[in-house]
Amino acid sequence: MIVYIVKRALMAFVVVVLLMVFLGVLVHLIPGDPVKIILGQQASPALSEQVRVQMGLDKPVATQVWLFVWHALRGDLGTDFITHVPVLTLIADALPHTVVLAIAGLGLAVVLGVPLGVYAASHANSLGDRVTALLSVSLITMPAYIAGLLLLLAFTVELPLVPSIGTGSFEHPLDYLRHLLLPAVALGSTWIGYIARMVRTSMIEVLNSNYIRTARAYGLKQRTILYKHALKNALIPTVAVLGVGLGHLMGGAVLIENIFSRSGLGQLILGAIATRNYPVIRGGVLAIAVLFVVTNLIADLSYRFLDPRIRVEIGGSGRQGGPG
């Protein structure tokens, strides 16, 4: 098992290094001159050239990419072209808010989506199931941007219950949660629908299994059957998607951060792209990519706990799992 984990971790590291090279090249493919954008109309050609040298943009692209990768591996992501603040500092300030938002959104999606899916599966083809289906599809098709604006109107203007903008501060947890509530709901709303549908589908499949029929025959309570025996197996495909989901939510966080004026990595990268602030773009995207790789790694490793068949394959034992 340890060998498996180390192998996966090494693969993840290789992926990250390749990503850094790719990123380093990619930013240079974006059309637009960062010097012109940063200095604006006021800059003379002579001044622009001087600043270009200062920013290291006079070097060949390959050299710039190599320098970025080399420094990044040593923990130095450079400095913001405009504010001269270290990129690592900017990311350290912004990243926690994006992660919290993405986790909150996903958490809400799981907390609401799983029970919805279980209910729909256990009441398949009933009126409740159809209503749940309608709700799920509505949530899936509503863009987070629209959900965010509607929530803002509903809960900050019509019913002023929570703040409309801002992030709050970790030093005041309750206030932070108040600022987090609407953005998390807006961000997670689509995934409530996704998870509900996925859980419903896999639960129905599991509920038709022989061992569930046996459990019923034993007279186990419905709640026990659903949540103790069936859900664990039904959740495996959902867990696989959650890893991807977290990455998707971090990307979707950009729009939500913009609407709710929240601090976050999405806003940071968006602003950096507009000004061609290469160090911030590279550092920000790298941070998201690393998070994505790590969350997928964690999701992969979590299968071990959920699916004994994978545990057996990894451990090399001939024994098959399952109720026995």
Add this chain to the structure above:
Amino acid sequence: MNYDPQEPRFDQVGTRDREVDRREFLRRAGILGASAAASLGSLAQPAPSGGLGVAIAEADSGPSQLTIRLTSDISNLDPAFEPADPDLQTMFNIYENLVSFKPGTFDLVNTLANQWEPSSDKLSYHFKLKKGIEFHQNFGEVTADDVKFSFERIAGLTTPNLNSPYQGNWSALERVEVTDKYTGVIHLKHPYAPLMTLTIPGNPGHIVSRKAVEKLGNSFATNPIGTGPYEFAKWAPQQFVLLTKFAKYSGASSQYAAAPIWDEIRMNVIGNDQAAGIALQSGAVDFTQIPLTAVKQFQSSGLGVTKRTQFGYKWIGMNLEDPLFQDVNLRLAIRYAIDVPGILAAAFEGLWPQATAIIPPSMPIGYWKEAPQYEQDIAKATSYLAKTGLKNPTINMTYDLTEPGGSTVAQVVQQNLQSIGISVNVQGVEDGAFLVTGSAAQMQRHLFYAGYGSQADPAQSMQWFTCKQLNLWNYMYWCDNTFTSLASQGQTETDPGKRQQIYVELQEIWDKAANAVWVAWPTVYFAQKMGITPSLRPDGRIIAWNFRA
């Protein structure tokens, strides 16, 4: 086998589970409702004070705070750099100048200077500072040496050279002579008219503390030290900037403005226009710029709405590098085919005034009152097109995706030109890509829709269209030597009457060249809570420290 008669039997699974009786339904609904109410209750708070219809005087106890919007985050508050409008907006409260514009006007008034005397040849400006003006954070008293340092660093006369983008504003500076602790002389190499409109009262004229800049180095950009009524207290990146009232404020503005009333000014970063409008309605901000689509809604809601027409301009330019557009008949055909009032109605809710030339009426000098206003005339347009000999030509039109209304403008133009037989391929381009110049990028661009900002001097507007700006900001690739020479003359001529003539003549030359269709002078709209009286420059710059309640 244990069989619980209360639990569903094996053969009844699925059937009974679907049945939810009325009692069960009400029970579950009650639990759900109670849980939701409890959760929301623990996180909710009463409507914030200062909401719609609530005067500011009823706000919470504690320091009085004015909350306004920044359209994007600050990045550099050093006057030598100041990359964007939010930085400028913040800096207005922190820094002061020797001479400033009186709030709400373009009348020049002494601020840090007790005396300000230009020489008759406008080559030197004698100043005498007011005594006892303190910098923030105990960086001492303002002296003539600070004035010398503030100006010469931007002019590139210090070592190392700052490479300030505003060097051009001080291009005429020879040196600043310090004659004693509070007096000095600004010596120019040649007369420079925009000195008293763009430089001295603008951000290149902000006075900084030499001690503070030398001590703080690069961090001065996000820890600015000035003499203004508010000092920089806190910056939460991407969230807000907090300014607090400067306890030792000298009152340099007291001769022309009442003392600032707010204990704090908080500037919330709200990038999204719709969210900003909602923030105003919810009470999260007291004052904000609002999108054009929300103006009528806010006007009818009882909130105060203020508008200002800026010095900038929006226009449809034609690329003279392309052989097609070197024929004036094609340019004239396009001029007469485009329905500018239709563009204004479709793209800007009819809320922007139609531009007739580059200089708006609000500019202190240079407005061309007799500028022709071209109406759509399809017959004329068709006749000019016929003279070109072109049959159903196809041209490209690009617009900057970040340009408000750009997409609609392009579509209206496409339709207008289609009606005279010109097909237009429209392409929206990301901002950075739009700014790319050079032959490949240039050749793709036949027509383009763009907008530039400007300030309180026509020289600022005109400088981008001279021969020197080819491959830089002159996207029309228009090089007229007379125009270039006159534009240069306009900067050194200090007599207002003569400058007026020069700038009218420049616009006449431009009109004759027929390489632009003027669209609008952009107008910004703001909304504020009841009880707030905003303080704005005539061009819409926000002077937060002078807001009243």
